[in-house]
Amino acid sequence: MNSTVFSLSALWLVSITSISTAQAHSTEQIKVETLTKQQYSWNGSVLPAYPKGQPEVQIMRFTIPSGQTLPVHKHPYINAGLLLKGELEVETQSGEMIHIKAGDTLVEVVDTWHWGKSVGKEAAQIVVFYAGVKDQPVTLKQD
Template identity: 55%
Template sequence: MKKNLISFILPCCFLFLFTQAVPAKETGTVVKELARTQHSWDGALLPPYPEGQPEIRILSITIPPGQKLAVHKHPVINAGVLLSGQLRVQTTDGQVLNLDAGEAIVEVVQTWHWGESIGKDPAHIIVFYAGEEDIPVTITQQP
């Protein structure tokens, strides 16, 4: 039931945003789909949405040049867009994804990985998490 509700509400929100009184062609508005997939960047099928109360989080994350994040995993589906800089994401089993500014990522779920700012400028990414109330969006691996 909740999955159906999410599947209905999200498209309705986007439909509302893009169906205002003035058509996009007349305003010069450009809509570009950055990602559309059922898989994370490593090719794994995304898991079903949780059954509990849905919770959306949007985080702005800036990683200084040369900084490597701690090994972590996400128990929820998330996706982001790298706004500036360069970002390398690597899983503990050796899979690597390199992102440049403007590129989208659909993150791995329940897979240990880390990110690293590899350019001369900070890597700034906006990440959208589709989770569940009281469920963390990130779990850091303990040494």
């Protein structure tokens, strides 16, 4: 047998044995957890159809210092967030309000003027996923 072929075969056998041994010793299982699945925003409004145009997904992380209030704004597209740290209160101009804590998810209101405030002892940190359209803003501020 050619020594190069023998060396490659031996290397392959050692690699497979190492992988099999590593897999045999692993006791952890893959876990999948659905954090939220819904067709409604947090205030009970039915989510609108996705807009026409080239889809563009944006994922943003916001850090809002404790006591800080975001300006009044609205989102023309569906978005959802996961609060990593702190506490947030979100309120619409009509007075609807939700209070979320670290680990909670939030499916935002669409085309509804609202604002958020960091109300916990530490800064609120939220990751938000926007399902928007290329070259169009995901947030509009009230004048």
